[in-house]
Amino acid sequence: xxxxxxxxxxxxxxxxxxxxxxxxxxxxxxxxxxxxxxxxxxxxxxxxxxxxxxxxxxxxxxxxxxxxxxxxxxxxxxxxxxxxxxxxxxxxxxxxxxxxxxxxxxxxxxxxxxxxxxxxxxxxxxxxxxxxxxxxxxxxxxxxxxxxxxxxxxxxxxxxxxxxxxxxxxxxxxxxxxxxxxxxxxxxxxxxxxxxxxxxxxxxxxxxxxxxxxxxxxxxxxxxxxxxxxxxxxxxxxxxxxxxxxxxxxxxxxxxxxxxxxxxxxxxxxxxxxxxxxxxxxxxxxxxxxxxxxxxxxxxxxxxxxxxxxxxxxxxxxxxxxxxxxxxxxxxxxxxxxxxxxxxxxxxxxxxxxxxxxxxxxxxxxxxxxxxxxxxxxxxxxxxxxxxxxxxxxxxxxxxxxxxxxxxxxxxxxxxxxxxxxxxxxxxxxxxxxxxxxxxx
Amino acid sequence: xxxxxxxxxxxxxxxxxxxxxxxxxxxxxxxxxxxxxxxxxxxxxxxxxxxxxxxxxxxxxxxxxxxxxxxxxxxxxxxxxxxxxxxxxxxxxxxxxxxxxxxxxxxxxxxxxxxxxxxxxxxxxxxxxxxxxxxxxxxxxxxxxxxxxxxxxxxxxxxxxxxxxxxxxxxxxxxxxxxxxxxxxxxxxxxxxxxxxxxxxxxxxxxxxxxxxxxxxxxxxxxxxxxxxxxxxxxxxxxxxxxxxxxxxxxxxxxxxxxxxxxxxxxxxxxxxxxxxxxxxxxxxxxxxxxxxxxxxxxxxxxxxxxxxxxxxxxxxxxxxx
Numbered sequence: 216x217x218x219x220x221x222x223x224x225x226x227x228x229x230x231x232x233x234x235x236x237x238x239x240x241x242x243x244x245x246x247x248x249x250x251x252x253x254x255x256x257x258x259x260x261x262x263x264x265x266x267x268x269x270x271x272x273x274x275x276x277x278x279x280x281x282x283x284x285x286x287x288x289x290x291x292x293x294x295x296x297x298x299x300x301x302x303x304x305x306x307x308x309x310x311x312x313x314x315x316x317x318x319x320x321x322x323x324x325x326x327x328x329x330x331x332x333x334x335x336x337x338x339x340x341x342x343x344x345x346x347x348x349x350x351x352x353x354x355x356x357x358x359x360x361x362x363x364x365x366x367x368x369x370x371x372x373x374x375x376x377x378x379x380x381x382x383x384x385x386x387x388x389x390x391x392x393x394x395x396x397x398x399x400x401x402x403x404x405x406x407x408x409x410x411x412x413x414x415x416x417x418x419x420x421x422x423x424x425x426x427x428x429x430x431x432x433x434x435x436x437x438x439x440x441x442x443x444x445x446x447x448x449x450x451x452x453x454x455x456x457x458x459x460x461x462x463x464x465x466x467x468x469x470x471x472x473x474x475x476x477x478x479x480x481x482x483x484x485x486x487x488x489x490x491x492x493x494x495x496x497x498x499x500x501x502x503x504x505x506x507x508x509x510x511x512x513x514x515x516x517x518x519x520x521x522x523x524x525x526x527x528x529x530x531x532x533x534x535x536x537x538x539x540x541x542x543x544x545x546x547x548x549x550x551x552x553x554x555x556x557x558x559x560x561x562x563x564x565x566x567x568x569x570x571x572x573x574x575x576x577x578x579x580x581x582x583x584x585x586x587x588x589x590x591x592x593x594x595x596x597x598x599x600x601x602x603x604x605x606x607x608x609x610x611x612x613x614x615x616x617x618x619x620x621x622x623x624x625x626x627x628x629x630x631x632x633x634x635x636x637x638x639x640x641x642x643x644x645x646x647x648x649x650x651x652x653x654x655x656x
Numbered sequence: 657x658x659x660x661x662x663x664x665x666x667x668x669x670x671x672x673x674x675x676x677x678x679x680x681x682x683x684x685x686x687x688x689x690x691x692x693x694x695x696x697x698x699x700x701x702x703x704x705x706x707x708x709x710x711x712x713x714x715x716x717x718x719x720x721x722x723x724x725x726x727x728x729x730x731x732x733x734x735x736x737x738x739x740x741x742x743x744x745x746x747x748x749x750x751x752x753x754x755x756x757x758x759x760x761x762x763x764x765x766x767x768x769x770x771x772x773x774x775x776x777x778x779x780x781x782x783x784x785x786x787x788x789x790x791x792x793x794x795x796x797x798x799x800x801x802x803x804x805x806x807x808x809x810x811x812x813x814x815x816x817x818x819x820x821x822x823x824x825x826x827x828x829x830x831x832x833x834x835x836x837x838x839x840x841x842x843x844x845x846x847x848x849x850x851x852x853x854x855x856x857x858x859x860x861x862x863x864x865x866x867x868x869x870x871x872x873x874x875x876x877x878x879x880x881x882x883x884x885x886x887x888x889x890x891x892x893x894x895x896x897x898x899x900x901x902x903x904x905x906x907x908x909x910x911x912x913x914x915x916x917x918x919x920x921x922x923x924x925x926x927x928x929x930x931x932x933x934x935x936x937x938x939x940x941x942x943x944x945x946x947x948x949x950x951x952x953x954x955x956x957x958x959x960x961x962x963x964x965x966x967x968x969x970x971x972x973x974x975x976x977x978x
Contacts, residue, residue: 405765410856416765416789416828419855485773486766530744530774534764534787 217255219635223247224260224596226586228562231262236592239635244588258630258637260596266566268300268331268593268633270573270582272363272392272470273446273518274543276302276333278324279317280309285523285613287321290543291330292611293521295638297543298628300331300593301574301582302521306338307368313338313349315357322359330638334577337361339380339391343369348380355387362578365392367446368493370428372398377432381441388578390468392444393432395453396494400424405534407480407495415483417533420495422450429453433460433467444576445469447520449494451504458513468576470518471505473542473549474618478502482618488529488536489618492522509568510559516573519546523614541617544610548624551599556625581634592635599626611644657960660772660781664792664835672840673812676800679949679956680809685722686952695963696725702755703729704746705784706762711923711947712784712794716759719954725962728753743767747776755779757962765789780961788826793957794922795832797950798879799840801942804949805918806876814841819871821847821903822881822930823892825854829922830881834862845871849903851892852883868903872912879920880905880931896929906932910940918942 221234231247235255243250271294277285287304294302304321306312312321318335325333337354341347343366354361364384371377371393380391401424406412408419429445433456436443445457448469460467474492479499482490490496508514522539529536550569554560560568566585574583584590604623607615631639638645657674658666667675685691701720705713713729720727730750743762750758757780760768765787772781785791803809806816818837824830824846837844838861845863846853857864865871872878883903885896893899900906905919919931919941927933936943 408855410859413854413856413860414831416787416831418788421855486769487773527742530742532743532762532764532767532770534766535743 218242219258219592219632219637220250220252220255221258221260221265221594221596221630221632222250222252224263224265226265227566228264234265234586234594236594236632236635239592241586241588241590241592244586258596258632258640260630263596263598263629264562265586265594265596266298266562267570267584267586268582268595268631269298269547269569270577270579271299271302271519271521271543272516272573272577273367274302274304274521275307275523275539276304276321277308277523279320283525287324287333288328288330289611289613290521290523291325291328291333292644293543295330295631295633295644296611296628297545298547298595298597298631299543300595300631300633301334301579302331303334303336303363303577305367306336306365307343311338311342312336313341315350315353318354318359318361319357331633332579332582334363334579335359335361336363336365336367336392339364339366339371340376345369345371345373345376348376348383351380351383351389352387355389362387362389363392363444364389365394365446367392367394370394370396370398372428374431374435378435378439381436381443382439385441390442390444390576392446393428394446395425395428395432397424397427400427405491406483407497409480409498411480411483415486417483422452422497425450425494426452426456429456433457433465436467437463437465441466443467447472447475447494447518448505448514449475449497449501451501454504454508454513458508461513468515468572469513470516470573471509471514472518472520473546474540475505476502476509476553477549478618486533488531488533489540489616489620491533491536491538492540493538506553506559509554510564515568516576517546517550517569518573519543523612524616526615529616539616541610541612541614544612545605545617545619545624547597547628548603548626551626552624555599592632594632595628596630597626598629601625601627603627659961661792661957661961662768662772662781662783663790664795664832664839666792667836667839669812669839672796672799672836675796675953675956675960676803678960679800679952682955682959683952686948691722692724693722694724695959696720696723699725699756699962700754701725701727701958702750702758703727704750704758704760705730706732706760706767707785709761709785712761715947715950716784716954718951720958722951723955723958725958743770744774744776747771751777757782757958759784761785763787782957782961785828787828789828790832791828792832792836793950793954794829795836796957797946797953798833798920798922799836800949800953801920801946802842802877805942812840813837816842816876817845817874818842818877818879819845819847819875820879820881821868821905823852823883823887824848824857824881825852826884826887827881833879834860838862845875847871847903849893852887869909869912872909873914875913875917877918877920878905878913882922882924882926883930885926885929900929904930904932905935907934910935910938920946922946
């Protein structure tokens with residue numbers, strides 16, 4: 216079987232090398248141009264940056280139930296184009312991913328699609344109802360090997376339920392990923408509560424509703440000695456709480472979305488629901504705090520919260536619109552724009568926050584490795600300099616609700632290699648038939 | 657004037673004075689035996705009401721009819737809107753019918769913005785109240801009423817002190833009035849319990865107070881806002897009686913106002929809650945003339961948005977339909 220050679224790439228922006236992948240593992244790393252590529256498949260990457268394949272902790276693939284918005288296949292195509300070799304599929308599908316049967320279905324659909332590894336997230340409570348714990352152990356032991364559990368979309372707001380869940384998942388090294396939103400403080404909430412919400416007459420989603428839950432949950436995690444992950448951190452106050460918790464040795468990790476690194480609540484003045492998201496876009500000071508926290512590692516990971524919605528759920532008045540925005544195909548560009556270009560993260564930092572740490576948090580073996588001999592062949596090649604304009608109709612996602620419409624962003628994925636097989640070549644999806652691809656389990 | 661009237665912030669001082677001056681001219685029509693001008697003949701004005709509001713709808717209807725426009729009223733109840741038709745489809749329908757102006761009342765803040773800016777329709781959009789956001793023609797009629805009573809019906813409201821009392825948090829009237837009255841040079845004071853003030857109100861172009869009594873003596877006008885009783889169940893205040901004691905305008909409080917000061921209310925009133933019956937019916941109360949002025953101001957807005965630059969009153973040769 217022929218090998219795959221990525222020629223002339225610069226791993227983490229370092230010296231140019233040829234990366235040779237044999238099967239699904241990196242077999243050789245040679246000085247650029249020194250590899251005999253006779254009979255090998257070559258992906259030209261002259262002086263482009265190579266990173267380990269990105270890992271998303273927070274993706275809504277919508278299948279089963281809302282295939283009009285996204286499917287596992289369409290969502291993972293978008294993921295591959297965005298440089299992801301692994302995504303965590305959130306549990307708020309219809310039916311909810313709260314049983315071994317549903318998580319295995321999602322996992323199998325991911326395997327069949329073959330564009331990247333799909334790791335299902337299991338619901339914490341049955342039907343996301345917050346009342347009765349789902350069969351977390353069954354999901355953990357299933358073929359899907361669930362390690363991340365979340366009622367995302369809803370907060371596990373009952374303190375006893377949260378405590379029990381944190382304790383219970385210790386048995387299989389799971390983590391509870393909390394959607395931190397105190398429900399009573401956010402009834403009917405539409406946007407960040409601040410001066411703008413008052414002027415626009417949109418019900419406020421106050422920072423304290425996120426921070427109060429984070430404060431409680433880090434203390435719960437400390438009390439029971441469990442692992443806690445905070446989804447989509449959006450406020451400067453949350454950053455302070457997480458920083459404090461880490462300083463006390465509490466086992467908490469956190470993610471931030473690309474949109475919270477770039478966009479602010481000012482965009483709500485258009486009343487355009489493409490900017491409606493949960494948690495809401497916050498103030499510029501929050502954006503600044505989130506960038507600094509991602510830079511210093513207080514926030515561990517970038518996670519897209521890719522949330523596809525059909526157009527009828529966005530082409531309406533603000534209050535009637537669904538929360539959420541696409542993210543997979545623009546995440547890396549936004550990180551380059553907000554973190555790399557201002558000098559807050561170097562390429563090693565990007566690899567850490569978008570690949571290594573999310574893989575660790577999700578306990579995903581075979582992802583998030585370094586670009587070294589013997590490591591899995593999950594590698595992406597990016598051109599960080601190219602500028603591109605986001606055209607919604609050109610996205611691979613089945614939905615069009617990107618907040619970056621008409622916006623010009625830096626950096627594009629040129630090649631994505633997943634488990635030794637190219638899924639994206641020269642910026643386009645590879646033509647390989649899905650089922651011919653080898654897939655790690 | 658901008659093409660749409662979505663917020664009081666769309667109006668410059670000059671725009672606002674132009675509307676008020678135009679309204680004053682048009683008000684004379686109401687004194688004629690035949691209350692009609694041919695100005696908007698052949699133009700189609702749609703009243704698109706997703707929320708019940710009989711008084712605002714009738715006021716706009718009267719205004720449009722007095723300008724000879726064809727008026728189509730599209731109420732949510734009993735129409736396809738109540739069967740779940742989207743705002744977009746409703747808008748496309750109106751566009752297909754050739755609406756020159758759409759007057760929209762909607763329960764969601766920003767719905768008029770969407771109608772105006774989403775590319776669904778070409779006509780002018782007039783906000784007749786959206787969610788918790790704004791109600792700019794109410795602010796214009798209030799400004800008109802203030803100017804008539806306090807400034808001899810001319811110019812702006814420079815230096816006049818207006819106290820607005822009540823549920824500012826949920827009031828589109830308070831938002832629109834604060835913006836417009838400040839644009840016209842008035843000093844606005846918002847008075848409410850802290851629970852009924854929005855976050856960030858300290859940055860609005862007004863003063864804020866929790867104490868009604870302290871702000872009455874200075875006021876040239878006191879505007880009472882409707883307080884919905886269900887706010888009580890959401891713990892914005894403990895009981896209707898306590899609210900009324902602390903923030904209601906009764907005879908005793910009215911006595912502490914200066915001689916010339918007027919009492920306003922956008923209606924509908926909760927008599928005995930935010931305003932006592934004797935105050936509502938007193939000679940200081942201009943509540944009924946607010947309604948009258950509403951028609952003139954809405955005529956002016958329709959005229960200025962649709963009629964272009966010709967004079968508001970018919971030229972002698974144009975005549976009046978009789």
